[in-house]
Structure formats: structure tokens, C-alpha cells
Amino acid sequence: MKLLRYELKKILGMKYLWAALVLLVAASSAYFYYLWLGPDSYMKNSSREMTEITDDFFRRCREEPETVEPIREKYDEYTREAERVSQEIREGMTEEELIGFRVTEEMLAERGVTYEDSLGYTLSDGTPVRDGELFLYYDEISGQWKGMLRHLDNVIDVTEGAMIRYESVGATDLPVYGYESHFNSVYTSLREELGRLDPGFGYESGWTATFYYLELPVFMFAFLLLAAGVIFLNERSVGLLPVIRTTRGGRMKTAAAKLGALLTVSVCAAILFSAAQLLTTYLTVGLSDPSVSVHVTRWECPYPLSVGEYFLAVTAGRCVAAAAFSCAVALVSVVSFSHVATYAFGVLFIGANVYMSSMEVGSSSGLPNLVDLAGHTLIEHYSEVLVFGRYESTLAVTLALALGIIAVSGAALVLFGGQRSFIPSPRRLSALAAEVRVRVFGAADRLREKLSARLPHKRHTSLFRWELYRMLPVGTVLLLIILYGASVFTSVSRYGEPLSERWSEYEDYVKENFIGPVDEEKSEEILALRDEKTYLSSSEGIEYMMGEFGSGNITLDEYSEFLNSIDGLRDEALALETLADRVEYLDGLREQNGTVGWAMPDAMLTRVLDRGVNWFLLFAVIVLFSRTYAQDYAKKSSEGEFYSILRTTRHGRRRLFRVRYGAVAAAAFALALLFECTDLFIGVAHTDYISKVLGAPASSLPTFGAVRGLSVGGLLAVEALLRTLPYVLLALICASASFALRRVSTALFAVAAVTLLPYAIAYMGQPLFRYADVIPMFSGGELLVRSAEFGTFGATYGFALLFAACYAALAVAAALLVRRKIGE
Amino acid sequence: MKRIISSALACACIFVCLSVSGCSKRTDFGDAVYSNRSYTENAAYYITTSDIYCAYFSEPGKLYHACINPLCLSHHYPECEAAPGTAVTTAMLVVKPEERVLPLIYTEGLRIPYELDEYGNREKPLPDSERRRGIITEFDTETGKSRVVAITDVVAARRMIMYHGVIYMSSIEDVAAVDVETGACTYLGEDRLFNLIGIWDGRIYLMDSIGAVYSTEPDFSDMREVYDCGVGVNAFEGNAVVDSGMLYFARNVTDAVEETYLYMKKADVYAVDLREESPSEREVAKDVLVWEPDGEDLYYTVYSYREYEKVNVGGVDVIPKSFDGGTVYMYSADTGKSEVCCSDIGASLTQIRDAVDGKILCSVWNYRDLDPDVDGNFNDGVCLLDAATGELSVISHLQYIKQYMGEQ
Structure with missing residues (x-):
């Protein structure tokens, strides 16, 4: 136990793990909020207050029906009367009058039909909650519950029928028979259990959102990868192991303690992620009574659970998945004794599980994987998987696999966790390679040395190159490659996604016919053409042409040609309909400020110009440059290197400062250029007409309607500038933060917080923070649009210039501060 | 010790992967030729554009989805695993070697315009050049699992024939041979248009x-x-x-039945015995409506329009009519003569789906036993006619078209 406590203490002492945990829990909760609770989600109209009220109403219906039933009777009487009166009102109206007509409460009150809310619920701002709304909820959920019971009856009937048919053809030994009989027994017992509940249903809110959130496991596994990857490796050079490891028992005890600590951390992390998700839900939309049956919303859950129990079951599965993942990663770290191999395995393992999780075919099958176990998929509905020619419950198989991973990895970790790896470390491998090289090419090398000794050569590597080399160790390069790959993949996916039929027709049509300025004359021509094509492609148009043919005004060939071109006409009409919307917008633009806008195929172009911030690049810059000075602090003075000698004099420190900031700026610029150019290249490759529209006013695109005085080409250039230079400034700020805060994790956390917090708060609906949000600057066009919206100092780009200047000043000031401190 | 444990773990992983993916066993298809087969001894199978149905002979009049999943709500692609991953399915082949209790079902059709993984899931839209491709899927009714066998250049094949585990099929693009185990495709590659008409004697x-x-x-x-x-x-x-060594073909094809929705044509049918050294053609019959070989013999009906006495069906007066007089003929290749096989069976055959061992799987137009409950006498579903007894049993109804019942 002492060893376990020691190991736990060691893990708890790793501050960067804490930082990672806080960041990932926050990111997971924020993403959860964005997907399911935020202003754009399906629960956008829910509130905690309303959840509490509705929950209380359902509780009253269940526990104190005598307080609700008389009100319900009164309300039912009112609705019957209201329906009768509404019918009377409608009877006296013509069909034209009935279009869009609605009977209001005032109309009913005039005829003496009134209802006063009696349930007594009001919101905190004094707004009364209508009885009708609550009764509607009740009826809806009651209907859903009955629907669920009917669905289960149907499932049972289907399986029984299938079993009888398989029996009739002698197929009882086949996998399909087992499959049907398992389904039958599971849902029969569930149906009996649910049938005993009275009334069974209740109000459910909030919990469903937590069940839907399937991305949580990825955040959790990312943290566990960081934690499990170091627990066994970190013992190489520090701690008690060198002493304890002198005996076999000691080695095993140490490894067992590490395993215990690993499992504890995994389970705690799983619980923490779940708790954070629950807390986010509670603070935003609230949580209803946890004892309500989960079958109100999860019809096919094979277990008779309440929503609270369902959540606990999901969390338990998450704990098992977390433990299995951690054990597998730790085992790889012990076998390979390499951080790179461990993290590469972890990323691949997460990717493989996510992929298997997405390969669900139908609602009853899939491949066992840890992501499903850490989510709720396996208990959402009963499913089976074919193993050795037999169908078995996917939940049981996945649990068995996870527990198997824990048992096998755990045993292997205890047996070998305290030993050195049998796979040579990279350092040993390079030593081995050098030895082979000397033996094989020794003679040639000696000859080359002799020749080179006669030639003048550099005495030392340039400081600039040395700084760049320091900046990019193998792990960082690997991370950059992964981020670059992800960025390219995202770009290819975004631009490769086909346009909808409407926009595709529009793009093709405009590309061939209408690229150019739209003045009044052109506008009228387009609108007239739209009317003509729309008419001709309609049934009236076809009848008209038929009449023309009948009366001999057109020949049979012309009529046949018309009929053959009907599909083309419809496509043209669709495209012209969209173009007409654009023309109306351009007319407005012309009337407003005299700008003659262009008609152009703008769907894909807008996608290129409005491509948002490149999060991978942002992440790469923050991670890469937050360690600029922190590395110096981390090194011991005894690990003297060239720059350590330079730092002993003021002049040397200043020289080092100049070179280092130069290297940071150059590297950041190169990195931004690489990421952005690739993205732009992929985008432009999908817009083959771009050379024709470079001179068009940028405000021709509705998204950039507020941007004045810039052409599309100019906008592209400004965007390129804005999407590259801010990263240089950000890199300088990161370098300064690393000097001031001395630790990588602290600097990284601080810069990430300053960069992302205003964005997050502004996103959650605090408009004031939009003035401090730097993210639009990294996405180029968005800053210009925002600037035009604000109209600071009466100038379109006043805010953008001011903002960029402030950010530049901040970066320069931070750098100067560092220079001054260094010179002291 | 460490190496032994690692090796054992690796072997176990590979074994589990192979077992789970079902790669360990090949189906033995034997020497039989499976030609456009759509039923087994227990059940008939039926495809629409996106569904596979099953009708058991023991439960006449009932039709089930072939999908085994009771939680599958739509039984339509892509949610339903039994439905093939195609935009439009055109051909089906039911294969049941002796070692199997329930058959394998192969379907062919136009590939959906999305990339599919090996489980039939949509991944991403295909480029235009890849969109018009055919797809062959296999649905194992014993396990309820399906897989994509191959993506081919042959689209919308009418006839699929399996021989030695290879599916042969043709369309206006080419003639293809697809190995169902490996998915390897071989094409005839001729400039001229060829159509597959059968396999005999290897x-x-x-x-x-x-x-x-x-x-x-x-x-x-x-x-x-x-x-x-x-x-x-x-x-x-x-x-x-x-x-089975006999070539049957039709000449002088003309429209036969006024009801255009039946798409029935009549033709003169001829037989050629390919087993002879100098094959020559013999006329089987003129004005043949539908025909299908059963081994070397041929079942067919001859156009013979007739109206019967008016009857009241479900409150509607109907004039029952038949197009072939309810008579089915059989041509014997051995004797070279035709004889009446069944007469006055109570329905006209509008399509013969398959004929094996004297059992004719067909669609019919009833002129007797009109059923008021099903609102019609046209059954585009599955009926089974026993050629020996003349007994016609309705296996399943798919469409009931009231407006074509005659006088309304």
C-alpha cells in the first residue's frame, strides 16, 4: 500500500497531467455543450427552471393525482368547448379567409370560453407556465410510453414468428435461430418487467443529452494516453526503483503498485469526465428525476433501468474501457520503452476503436470496441456479434475483451513492468547502427576524414540553425506531421464535399453563362429569363407548347426537341431561381452604395474565402513555441551546451535573444505558410473559374457584403496576409510567455486560455467578448467582416487595423520585456 | 518467457480476428449450375429495388423480410443489412449447395453513388467516373450478414448464373465472370455486344x-x-x-396483351438440341406467351384470349379474363413433342420466375377464385404451380391493382 500511495503521489505531482486533465475535461464539456445544449443545439429551448417545474408537475401527477385530476378535467372541458366554438367560427368563413387563419384565445374569450391556469407554476421572471403546455407534455410522454410497449410487442412477435419458421425448415442449429431466440428472451422479460410498472413513465430532460454525447471517450482516452504513457517509463531515471529493483520481488511489487495507480487514475478520470458532463447539463438545462424509466426515450434498451441507473451503467462501462485502454498503452510503453512508440500506438488504438465504433451496420450489429463500451451504444439497444459461428451479446463480448485486456496486460505489466525492454531503445539502436557503419564503411570514412582535413570547413554550426534544431525534436516533428496530415485531410474533406443539387446546378450554369457585372439591364434580363424558363418547365409551359404544336406554330421537330430538353429546362430554371436571389441581393447593393456587383459561381468560392480558423495550425504554433525558453529552465546547469556558455555574458544573452526570436518568427512564418498554402491550394483546385472573378468586388458575395473597396483577388491577398502573420505574433507571445512562466505546461495553458477563452465566452452569447476575441484574426476574412459590422471610427477597417495593431503591439511589448529582463 | 507470451498473444489475436471476420471457411458450390434461381425447396425469395423478401411455402400468402434483425425498422438500404448496397437492384441468384440449410443470396444492381466499406456503409460520394458501376452483394441467410462481393463494369444484368463459385452475367456493357470468394472480375472484352444465355457441359x-x-x-x-x-x-x-444441352429461342416477337402494364408479348419458340452433331431447329409452338426451361424440357403457355361470366368481387362487377386459357404446356426434348401439362388452372401465367423439377414459380392473372379481400386478380408476387397435379398455390401477394380489374 505504501508503494501504491507513493506511485499515486508521483502521478498527482505531475503538473502537466493536471493541466492536460483540466484542458481535456473543459474541452469535452465545451464540445458537449456546443453539440447538445448550446444555442444551435436541439435543446436550445430548454432551461433548468422549466425542467424543475415540469419534473415537479409529473411528480404531482404520480404522487398526488388528487391535486391535478380536477384541473385536468376542467382543462379537458375547456379544450372541448374551444374546439366546438372554433368549428363554429370557421364554418362562417370562406376558403380564402381560412388560409392562415387561427382561432386565438381572445376570440374564444369574446364568446365566453375561457380558462384560467390553476396548476400554479410561474417562472422566476413572473411569467406563468401554461397548464396546457404541461398537460401536452404529459400526453406526449404518455403516448410515447404506449408506443414503446407496442414496439416491444412487435419485436417479440417478429422474433417468435422467425423462430417458428426456422424450426419448420430444421434450421435450429443455425446462428440466425440463436440470434432470434436471444432477442426473444431478452425483450420478453423486459416487456414483462415494464408491464408491471404503473404508470411507468415520467418526465425526462437533460439525461438524454448526456447519452447522445458519443465523443466523450475520445477526450478521455487522450488524457489516459498521456497518463498511462509515462507511469512506467518515468521510473527509468528517478524514484525508488533503482533500489527496489535489485530484487525480483521488489520489481514485481513496484510494477504491481504502478498498475494499481494506473487503474485508480483510469477509473477516477472516467468518473471525472462523466461528472463534468453531468454538471454541465445540470447547470444549463437541468436534470429531471433520475428514477424515471429510461424507456421513455430509449425504447430498445434491453434492461429495465431508470435514467439514473442507465447513467451509472454507462459510467461503469466507461471505467472498464478506461482501465483496458490504460493497461494496453502501459504495456506497449513497457515493451517498447519509447514515448514515440507508445503515443503512436495510443493514437492508432483510439483511431481503430473510433473506426470500429462507426462501422455499425443496422441497429443490431457492430464490432466490439472500447469506444462503444465507454459510450452508451451497447446498452441503448440489444445487439449481438458473430463469434466463432455463434451469436453472442455484443455487450458481453466487449466486456470480456476489455477485462481480458486488463487481465493479460496487468499480468504482463506485473511480470515485466520493472525490467528493461527487450526491444532496443532508439539510443541503443543508433549506437548499434554507428557500430555497423564503422565496421562496414570504416575504410571509406577514414579516407573522407583525411581529405576533409585538408579543406577549410566551418568551425561550428550557426546559432540560428542550432535554435531551429532545438525547436524541433523528433517527438515535436512527429506531432507536427500528424497535425499537418489532419489539416490536409480536413481541407480535402471540406472542399471535396459535393455541393447540394441546387448549388451545383447554379455553379455550372453561372460558370457557363453569367460571370460578370450585373447592372440594371443585366438584372432585368436575368429575371426575365428566370420567369421564362420557370414557365416553360412547368406543366402550364408544357401545355402551352402542346397548344403551339397543335395550332401549327411550331413543327414536330421543334416540339420533340422541347420535350427532350424538359429535364435540362428544369435544371436551368432551378439555377436561375438561385441566380435571381443573388441578383436581388446585388440590386440592393447597388442601390445602397452604388457598387456594381458581379454574378459569379460563388458557392465553392465562399467556401474557400470563409474557411474559418485552422485549428491544427493554431494548436501546432502554441505547442511548438510555448517551450522556447522553458527548455532552458528544464535543463540542469551541468548539461552545458553551447548556448549555456553564451548565457554567461549580457552580450551573449542579447545575441541569443535576437537569434532565438528570429528563429521563432521564421519557423512560425514557414509553418503558417505551409499549412495555409496547402489549404488554399486544395480550395483553389476546386474553383477552376477563380481567375475570371479576381477583379469582382468582394461584396458581391453575400457573406462578405459588408466588406467594401476590396476585390475578390484583394480579399484573397488580405486573407493570406491575415492568416499568416498573426501566427508569427502568436509565436512571439508564446516564446515570451515561456520565458515569464518558466514551464511548458504553464505557458501552454496560459496562452491557450488567453487565446481561446474570449472566443468561447463570445460563442456562449456574451457579445462584449467579441472585441477581445482574437480567433477571427487567424481566419482572415472574418475579422474584416466583423470590423465592417462594428464600423469603428466610422471606417470599414478601423476595428481590424486597431485590433491587428494592438495584437502586434502586445507581441512586441512582450518580446521587449523579455529582452530587458535578459539584459539585466 | 517474454517472447513466448508475446508470440502466444499475437497468435491469439490473429485467430480471433480471422474467426470474427469469418475468413476461415470457403463454401463448396459443387458442380451444379445455378441459373437465375430464386427459390429453394422451402421458400421463395423476391427482390425489389432495395429489399429482399422471403415467402415460405409452409405459410402461403405471407411475405417476410429476409433481414433477421427484429429492431430494423425500415428494412431499406442502408439501415437494413439484408438489402443490397445498390441504387437499383436488377438481378438475384439464390444458391443453396447441399451442405447448407438456408441459401446464400447474390444480388446485382447499380452501385449507389457513394463509396462503401466492406460492411456496406456509405463513406463518401464517388467521383462521376465511378458512379455507373455494378455491384454484387452476398447475403448469407444462415448468419444474417451481408458483404460486397465485387464492383464491376457490368451494370443492370438480367441473368446471373453461378458455376464453380463464379457468377457469370451480362449487360449492354460486357460479359463478366466474378469469383464470389475473391471478388476477382474477368471480362469478355469483345467489341461486339454479347449476352449470356446459359452454361452447359462446362x-x-x-x-x-x-x-x-x-x-x-x-x-x-x-x-x-x-x-x-x-x-x-x-x-x-x-x-x-x-x-441441359437444349437451346430455346424466340422469333417474331409481337405485342400480345392489351394491358400494357403486363408487358406481355407473344413469339414463336424454337428448340435446338446442341447435343447433336449437326444441330437444327424445331418449332416448339407459335404465339407463346411465357416460357422457361426446366432442365432439357420447356414449360410454356400459348396466347388464347378468353372472357368469362361477369362476377361480383367485393361489391364490384368484374369480367374475368384469361390470356392463355389457363393451360400450361410442356415440350419434351426427348420426343420433340409438346403436350398439355396442366389445364384450366384458374389463372394465366404472366411471368415464369423459375422452373425446377416440375415446380413452376410464377406470377399470375386470376380468372377464378377472385379474392375480394385483396381487391384484385393480378398477383405480381410469388405463386407455385405443380406441373404434375396442376395445383396452383399463392405463396405471396406483392401488388393488388384494383384499377385493372376490368369493368368498374
């Missing part, structure tokens, strides 16, 4: 667009002309078939 029989019949080896080598049926015999419309 050779593939094809017909070109001007009525000449050729035979080739299964790998499309050694192509030889076997017989010339002459211009006007359109194999693409299903007007030529080779089965």
Missing part, C-alpha cells in the same frame, strides 16, 4: 446481337460458333436460353 454460351450462338471456356477463351438463330432473336430481352 462451357459458357453467349449470343451476339445478330443471333449467332457461341460457346467459350469459363475463362472466355476458345470461343466457337455453335449455331446461328438469325437476325431478330434478341438475347438481351431474354429470348434465348441454353439449359
Whole structure:
């Protein structure tokens, strides 16, 4: 136990793990909020207050029906009367009058039909909650519950029928028979259990959102990868192991303690992620009574659970998945004794599980994987998987696999966790390679040395190159490659996604016919053409042409040609309909400020110009440059290197400062250029007409309607500038933060917080923070649009210039501060 | 010790992966030729554009989805695993070797315009050049699992024939041979249009667009002309078939039935015995409506329109009518003569789906026993006619079209 406590203490002492945990829990909760609770989600109209009220109403219906039933009777009487009166009102109206007509409460009150809310619920701002709304909820959920019971009856009937048919053809030994009989027994017992509940249903809110959130496991596994990857490796050079490891028992005890600590951390992390998700839900939309049956919303859950129990079951599965993942990663770290191999395995393992999780075919099958176990998929509905020619419950198989991973990895970790790896470390491998090289090419090398000794050569590597080399160790390069790959993949996916039929027709049509300025004359021509094509492609148009043919005004060939071109006409009409919307917008633009806008195929172009911030690049810059000075602090003075000698004099420190900031700026610029150019290249490759529209006013695109005085080409250039230079400034700020805060994790956390917090708060609906949000600057066009919206100092780009200047000043000031401190 | 444990773990992982993915066992298809087969001894199978249905002979009148999943709500692609991953399914082949209790079902059709993984999930839209491709899927009714066998250049095949685990099929694009285990595709690759008309004695029989019949080896080598049926015999419309050494083909095809929705045509059918050294054609019958070989013999009906006395069905007066007089003939290749096989069966055959061992799987137009409950006498579903007894049993109804009942 002492060893376990020691190991736990060691893990708890790793501050960067804490930082990672806080960041990932926050990111997971924020993403959860964005997907399911935020202003754009399906629960956008829910509130905690309303959840509490509705929950209380359902509780009253269940526990104190005598307080609700008389009100319900009164309300039912009112609705019957209201329906009768509404019918009377409608009877006296013509069909034209009935279009869009609605009977209001005032109309009913005039005829003496009134209802006063009696349930007594009001919101905190004094707004009364209508009885009708609550009764509607009740009826809806009651209907859903009955629907669920009917669905289960149907499932049972289907399986029984299938079993009888398989029996009739002698197929009882086949996998399909087992499959049907398992389904039958599971849902029969569930149906009996649910049938005993009275009334069974209740109000459910909030919990469903937590069940839907399937991305949580990825955040959790990312943290566990960081934690499990170091627990066994970190013992190489520090701690008690060198002493304890002198005996076999000691080695095993140490490894067992590490395993215990690993499992504890995994389970705690799983619980923490779940708790954070629950807390986010509670603070935003609230949580209803946890004892309500989960079958109100999860019809096919094979277990008779309440929503609270369902959540606990999901969390338990998450704990098992977390433990299995951690054990597998730790085992790889012990076998390979390499951080790179461990993290590469972890990323691949997460990717493989996510992929298997997405390969669900139908609602009853899939491949066992840890992501499903850490989510709720396996208990959402009963499913089976074919193993050795037999169908078995996917939940049981996945649990068995996870527990198997824990048992096998755990045993292997205890047996070998305290030993050195049998796979040579990279350092040993390079030593081995050098030895082979000397033996094989020794003679040639000696000859080359002799020749080179006669030639003048550099005495030392340039400081600039040395700084760049320091900046990019193998792990960082690997991370950059992964981020670059992800960025390219995202770009290819975004631009490769086909346009909808409407926009595709529009793009093709405009590309061939209408690229150019739209003045009044052109506008009228387009609108007239739209009317003509729309008419001709309609049934009236076809009848008209038929009449023309009948009366001999057109020949049979012309009529046949018309009929053959009907599909083309419809496509043209669709495209012209969209173009007409654009023309109306351009007319407005012309009337407003005299700008003659262009008609152009703008769907894909807008996608290129409005491509948002490149999060991978942002992440790469923050991670890469937050360690600029922190590395110096981390090194011991005894690990003297060239720059350590330079730092002993003021002049040397200043020289080092100049070179280092130069290297940071150059590297950041190169990195931004690489990421952005690739993205732009992929985008432009999908817009083959771009050379024709470079001179068009940028405000021709509705998204950039507020941007004045810039052409599309100019906008592209400004965007390129804005999407590259801010990263240089950000890199300088990161370098300064690393000097001031001395630790990588602290600097990284601080810069990430300053960069992302205003964005997050502004996103959650605090408009004031939009003035401090730097993210639009990294996405180029968005800053210009925002600037035009604000109209600071009466100038379109006043805010953008001011903002960029402030950010530049901040970066320069931070750098100067560092220079001054260094010179002291 | 460490190496032993690591090796054992690796072996266990590989074994589990192989077992789970079902790669360990190959189906033995034997030497039998499975030609356009759509039923087994227990049940008939039926496809629409996106569903596979099953009708058990023990439960006449009932139709089930072939999908085994009771939680599957739509049974439509892509949610339903039994439905093939195609935009439009055109052909089906039911294969049940002796070792199996329930059959394998192969379907062919136009590939959906999305990339599929091996489980049939949509991944991303295909480029335009890849969109018009055919897809062959396999649905194992014993396990309820399906897989994509191959993506081919042959789209919308009418006839699929399996021989030695290879599916042969043709369309206006080409003739293809697809190995169902490996998914390997071989194409005939001729400039001219060829259609697959049958497999016999280890050779593939094809017909070109001007009525000449050729035979080739299964790998499309050694192509030889076997017989010339002459211009006007359109194999693409299903007007030529080779089965058990007999070539049957139809000439002089004309419209037969006024009800255009039935798409029924009549033609003169001829037989050629390919087993003879100098094959020659013999007329089987004139004005043949529907026909299908059963081994070397042929079942067919002859156009003979007749109206019966008016009856009241479900409150509506209907004039029952038949197109073939309810008579089914059988042509014997041995004697070279036709004889009445069943008469006055109570319905006209509008389509013969398959005929094996005296059992004719067909669609019918009833003129007797009109059923008021099903609002009609046209059954585009599955009926089974026993050629020996003349007993017609309705296996399943798919469509009931009231507006075509006659007088309203």
C-alpha cells in the first residue's frame, strides 16, 4: 500500500497531467455543450427552471393525482368547448379567409370560453407556465410510453414468428435461430418487467443529452494516453526503483503498485469526465428525476433501468474501457520503452476503436470496441456479434475483451513492468547502427576524414540553425506531421464535399453563362429569363407548347426537341431561381452604395474565402513555441551546451535573444505558410473559374457584403496576409510567455486560455467578448467582416487595423520585456 | 518467457480476428449450375429495388423480410443489412449447395453513388467516373450478414448464373465472370455486344446481337460458333436460353396483351438440341406467351384470349379474363413433342420466375377464385404451380391493382 500511495503521489505531482486533465475535461464539456445544449443545439429551448417545474408537475401527477385530476378535467372541458366554438367560427368563413387563419384565445374569450391556469407554476421572471403546455407534455410522454410497449410487442412477435419458421425448415442449429431466440428472451422479460410498472413513465430532460454525447471517450482516452504513457517509463531515471529493483520481488511489487495507480487514475478520470458532463447539463438545462424509466426515450434498451441507473451503467462501462485502454498503452510503453512508440500506438488504438465504433451496420450489429463500451451504444439497444459461428451479446463480448485486456496486460505489466525492454531503445539502436557503419564503411570514412582535413570547413554550426534544431525534436516533428496530415485531410474533406443539387446546378450554369457585372439591364434580363424558363418547365409551359404544336406554330421537330430538353429546362430554371436571389441581393447593393456587383459561381468560392480558423495550425504554433525558453529552465546547469556558455555574458544573452526570436518568427512564418498554402491550394483546385472573378468586388458575395473597396483577388491577398502573420505574433507571445512562466505546461495553458477563452465566452452569447476575441484574426476574412459590422471610427477597417495593431503591439511589448529582463 | 507470451498473444489475436471476420471457411458450390434461381425447396425469395423478401411455402400468402434483425425498422438500404448496397437492384441468384440449410443470396444492381466499406456503409460520394458501376452483394441467410462481393463494369444484368463459385452475367456493357470468394472480375472484352444465355457441359454460351450462338471456356477463351438463330432473336430481352444441352429461342416477337402494364408479348419458340452433331431447329409452338426451361424440357403457355361470366368481387362487377386459357404446356426434348401439362388452372401465367423439377414459380392473372379481400386478380408476387397435379398455390401477394380489374 505504501508503494501504491507513493506511485499515486508521483502521478498527482505531475503538473502537466493536471493541466492536460483540466484542458481535456473543459474541452469535452465545451464540445458537449456546443453539440447538445448550446444555442444551435436541439435543446436550445430548454432551461433548468422549466425542467424543475415540469419534473415537479409529473411528480404531482404520480404522487398526488388528487391535486391535478380536477384541473385536468376542467382543462379537458375547456379544450372541448374551444374546439366546438372554433368549428363554429370557421364554418362562417370562406376558403380564402381560412388560409392562415387561427382561432386565438381572445376570440374564444369574446364568446365566453375561457380558462384560467390553476396548476400554479410561474417562472422566476413572473411569467406563468401554461397548464396546457404541461398537460401536452404529459400526453406526449404518455403516448410515447404506449408506443414503446407496442414496439416491444412487435419485436417479440417478429422474433417468435422467425423462430417458428426456422424450426419448420430444421434450421435450429443455425446462428440466425440463436440470434432470434436471444432477442426473444431478452425483450420478453423486459416487456414483462415494464408491464408491471404503473404508470411507468415520467418526465425526462437533460439525461438524454448526456447519452447522445458519443465523443466523450475520445477526450478521455487522450488524457489516459498521456497518463498511462509515462507511469512506467518515468521510473527509468528517478524514484525508488533503482533500489527496489535489485530484487525480483521488489520489481514485481513496484510494477504491481504502478498498475494499481494506473487503474485508480483510469477509473477516477472516467468518473471525472462523466461528472463534468453531468454538471454541465445540470447547470444549463437541468436534470429531471433520475428514477424515471429510461424507456421513455430509449425504447430498445434491453434492461429495465431508470435514467439514473442507465447513467451509472454507462459510467461503469466507461471505467472498464478506461482501465483496458490504460493497461494496453502501459504495456506497449513497457515493451517498447519509447514515448514515440507508445503515443503512436495510443493514437492508432483510439483511431481503430473510433473506426470500429462507426462501422455499425443496422441497429443490431457492430464490432466490439472500447469506444462503444465507454459510450452508451451497447446498452441503448440489444445487439449481438458473430463469434466463432455463434451469436453472442455484443455487450458481453466487449466486456470480456476489455477485462481480458486488463487481465493479460496487468499480468504482463506485473511480470515485466520493472525490467528493461527487450526491444532496443532508439539510443541503443543508433549506437548499434554507428557500430555497423564503422565496421562496414570504416575504410571509406577514414579516407573522407583525411581529405576533409585538408579543406577549410566551418568551425561550428550557426546559432540560428542550432535554435531551429532545438525547436524541433523528433517527438515535436512527429506531432507536427500528424497535425499537418489532419489539416490536409480536413481541407480535402471540406472542399471535396459535393455541393447540394441546387448549388451545383447554379455553379455550372453561372460558370457557363453569367460571370460578370450585373447592372440594371443585366438584372432585368436575368429575371426575365428566370420567369421564362420557370414557365416553360412547368406543366402550364408544357401545355402551352402542346397548344403551339397543335395550332401549327411550331413543327414536330421543334416540339420533340422541347420535350427532350424538359429535364435540362428544369435544371436551368432551378439555377436561375438561385441566380435571381443573388441578383436581388446585388440590386440592393447597388442601390445602397452604388457598387456594381458581379454574378459569379460563388458557392465553392465562399467556401474557400470563409474557411474559418485552422485549428491544427493554431494548436501546432502554441505547442511548438510555448517551450522556447522553458527548455532552458528544464535543463540542469551541468548539461552545458553551447548556448549555456553564451548565457554567461549580457552580450551573449542579447545575441541569443535576437537569434532565438528570429528563429521563432521564421519557423512560425514557414509553418503558417505551409499549412495555409496547402489549404488554399486544395480550395483553389476546386474553383477552376477563380481567375475570371479576381477583379469582382468582394461584396458581391453575400457573406462578405459588408466588406467594401476590396476585390475578390484583394480579399484573397488580405486573407493570406491575415492568416499568416498573426501566427508569427502568436509565436512571439508564446516564446515570451515561456520565458515569464518558466514551464511548458504553464505557458501552454496560459496562452491557450488567453487565446481561446474570449472566443468561447463570445460563442456562449456574451457579445462584449467579441472585441477581445482574437480567433477571427487567424481566419482572415472574418475579422474584416466583423470590423465592417462594428464600423469603428466610422471606417470599414478601423476595428481590424486597431485590433491587428494592438495584437502586434502586445507581441512586441512582450518580446521587449523579455529582452530587458535578459539584459539585466 | 517474454517472447513466448508475446508470440502466444499475437497468435491469439490473429485467430480471433480471422474467426470474427469469418475468413476461415470457403463454401463448396459443387458442380451444379445455378441459373437465375430464386427459390429453394422451402421458400421463395423476391427482390425489389432495395429489399429482399422471403415467402415460405409452409405459410402461403405471407411475405417476410429476409433481414433477421427484429429492431430494423425500415428494412431499406442502408439501415437494413439484408438489402443490397445498390441504387437499383436488377438481378438475384439464390444458391443453396447441399451442405447448407438456408441459401446464400447474390444480388446485382447499380452501385449507389457513394463509396462503401466492406460492411456496406456509405463513406463518401464517388467521383462521376465511378458512379455507373455494378455491384454484387452476398447475403448469407444462415448468419444474417451481408458483404460486397465485387464492383464491376457490368451494370443492370438480367441473368446471373453461378458455376464453380463464379457468377457469370451480362449487360449492354460486357460479359463478366466474378469469383464470389475473391471478388476477382474477368471480362469478355469483345467489341461486339454479347449476352449470356446459359452454361452447359462446362462451357459458357453467349449470343451476339445478330443471333449467332457461341460457346467459350469459363475463362472466355476458345470461343466457337455453335449455331446461328438469325437476325431478330434478341438475347438481351431474354429470348434465348441454353439449359441441359437444349437451346430455346424466340422469333417474331409481337405485342400480345392489351394491358400494357403486363408487358406481355407473344413469339414463336424454337428448340435446338446442341447435343447433336449437326444441330437444327424445331418449332416448339407459335404465339407463346411465357416460357422457361426446366432442365432439357420447356414449360410454356400459348396466347388464347378468353372472357368469362361477369362476377361480383367485393361489391364490384368484374369480367374475368384469361390470356392463355389457363393451360400450361410442356415440350419434351426427348420426343420433340409438346403436350398439355396442366389445364384450366384458374389463372394465366404472366411471368415464369423459375422452373425446377416440375415446380413452376410464377406470377399470375386470376380468372377464378377472385379474392375480394385483396381487391384484385393480378398477383405480381410469388405463386407455385405443380406441373404434375396442376395445383396452383399463392405463396405471396406483392401488388393488388384494383384499377385493372376490368369493368368498374
